[in-house]
Structures are given as C-alpha cells and as structure tokens.
Amino acid sequence: MVRGPDLDLQQFIRANLPIAPVPSVPEIRLHKAGPASGLRRLAELDEQGFGSPYWAYYWGGGLALARHILDRPEIVAGRRVLDLGAGSGIVGIAAARAGASEVIAAETDRYAVVAIDLNAAANDVTVSTILGDLTGGPPPPVDIIAVGDLFYERDLAERVTVFLDRCLTAGIDVLIGDPWRAFLPRSRLQLIAEYPVLEFGEAGNAAAKPSAVFSLMPNIV
Structure with a gap:
C-alpha cells in the first residue's frame, strides 16, 4: 500500500474490513x-491524517435508530432524510430500505x-454523501x-443541539438514537422506544x- 494522497x-x-450482518x-x-x-497500520500510512474510526464499528444509538426505522418504515417513507454524523451509514441505509425518497x-x-x-452498495440502496460539518450552516432541505x-x-453536543434547534424552527423533524450518554439534552427529549443492542467493545x-x-x-423559553 502506498502513502499519502494515493492511498486507496x-x-x-x-480487503481488511469484512462485510457481515449487523447484530440487532x-x-x-x-x-x-x-x-x-x-x-x-492504516493510520501510520495515511499522511493526510487519521481520526477516530467511528465508521468501522457498531454504536448503540445508530443500532437503535436503524432498528426503529426498519420496524416503523412509515416514519421515513416518501420523505427526505439526513443522517447526521453518519459513521458507517447504518441509519441512512435503514431509511433508504424503509422507503425514504432521498437519503x-x-x-x-x-x-x-x-x-x-x-x-x-453492499445493501443495494442509494445514499448521497456530504463530507463536511453541517452544524454551522442553515437547515438542510430535508424533512427529517x-x-x-x-x-x-459536551462541546459537540452543544453545537449539534443548536443546529437541531434551527432545523426544528424550519419545520424539520428530529430523531435521536443514543444509549443514554452524558450530554444528551434530556429535558428536551421525548422517549419513543428502547432496543437491546450490542455495541462496539462488547463481546x-x-x-x-x-x-x-x-x-x-x-426549546420553549
């Protein structure tokens, strides 16, 4: 394998991350x-920088949200969906499978x-991708x-919440999947469902x- 911008x-x-069905x-x-x-080894080879590989593992919130969307396809069917901070893309893939008009x-x-x-591609669905931080910009043209x-x-949670508030004001619905982590805006959340899942790091x-x-x-002030 080569270094730098020619890294494939x-x-x-x-070659190194096999495809497998997702638990839950x-x-x-x-x-x-x-x-x-x-x-x-990939981190050592990449001269452009290598962040935390969240995209390479399963995470509880994404698992629960994907499960919920597949079990209740009417949530996204015929609607435009943004998977924010998508990681592996599991939530967006679930939305595409459930009949979203655009993901x-x-x-x-x-x-x-x-x-x-x-x-x-492995799941035979179409998901468009955006490389960049949307949280500093205007609400996107989506329905959910x-x-x-x-x-x-904390800092990430606050920035995301401010962005999501702009989206709510624009009439966009917001669903959050999370295993009850520390910086959830809990006073603002309505619990819809819970799912038992196995996330990264668990045997x-x-x-x-x-x-x-x-x-x-x-946010009602």
Missing part, C-alpha cells in the same frame, strides 16, 4: 473492523464517506434528521444493553 481507501476497507439489525450488512483489520449522509471524516458508499451517537462530548456473548430513540422537542 476503498481497497483497504474491502441483521437486515443490514456492513464493513466492520476486527482485530486483524490493521487500522493502526443524505453527512460526515466530517473522509474515511466514513468512503465506508458509507461501500456499505450502501436522524442523529445517532453525537452526544458523547459477542455479552448481554445486550438498552439504547433509546427520542424525538427532540422545541
């Missing part, structure tokens, strides 16, 4: 990192964008925003833990 990310993911959401298959995937997956990590394209696992850091024989799906309510 698609080739690396295909077996209708969807994703490229997933394992002990022999060589992500540390956009937004990510700040170029590896994630490549992985989303590969994962969407799905947010999985973006409340694990295959571990007990599933609850992850929730919420609707974000407008």
Whole structure:
C-alpha cells in the first residue's frame, strides 16, 4: 500500500474490513473492523491524517435508530432524510430500505464517506454523501434528521443541539438514537422506544444493553 494522497481507501476497507450482518439489525450488512483489520497500520500510512474510526464499528444509538426505522418504515417513507454524523451509514441505509425518497449522509471524516458508499452498495440502496460539518450552516432541505451517537462530548453536543434547534424552527423533524450518554439534552427529549443492542467493545456473548430513540422537542423559553 502506498502513502499519502494515493492511498486507496476503498481497497483497504474491502480487503481488511469484512462485510457481515449487523447484530440487532441483521437486515443490514456492513464493513466492520476486527482485530486483524490493521487500522493502526492504516493510520501510520495515511499522511493526510487519521481520526477516530467511528465508521468501522457498531454504536448503540445508530443500532437503535436503524432498528426503529426498519420496524416503523412509515416514519421515513416518501420523505427526505439526513443522517447526521453518519459513521458507517447504518441509519441512512435503514431509511433508504424503509422507503425514504432521498437519503443524505453527512460526515466530517473522509474515511466514513468512503465506508458509507461501500456499505450502501453492499445493501443495494442509494445514499448521497456530504463530507463536511453541517452544524454551522442553515437547515438542510430535508424533512427529517436522524442523529445517532453525537452526544458523547459536551462541546459537540452543544453545537449539534443548536443546529437541531434551527432545523426544528424550519419545520424539520428530529430523531435521536443514543444509549443514554452524558450530554444528551434530556429535558428536551421525548422517549419513543428502547432496543437491546450490542455495541462496539462488547463481546459477542455479552448481554445486550438498552439504547433509546427520542424525538427532540422545541426549546420553549
């Protein structure tokens, strides 16, 4: 493998992250990192920078949100959906399978964008990708925003919440999937459902833990 801008990310993911059905959401298959995937080696090879590989693993909020959308396709059917901070793209893929008219997956990590394209192709769905941080901009032209696992850091959670407030004001619905992490805007959330899921770092024989799906309510001052 070569260094720098000629690094073939698609080739690396295909060769080192095998496709497998997702626990709790077996209708969807994703490229997933394992002990022999060589992500540390990839980080050493990449002169453009290598962030945290959230895109290579399963996360509780995304699993719950994908499960909820597949079980209740009427939530997204015929609607334009944004998967914000999409990671592997699992939520956007679920929305596409459930009949969304358009799905956009937004990510700040170029590896994630490549992985989303590969994962969407593996599931025979169409998901458009955006590389960039949308939270500083205006509400996008969508009907619903799905947010999985973006409340694990205070600064990120605050920035995302401000953006989502602008989207609510513009008439966009917001769904959040999260395993009750510390920086959720809990006073603003309406619990819709909980699902037992196995996320990253848990052994295959571990007990599933609850992850929730919420609707974000407008901030009434």
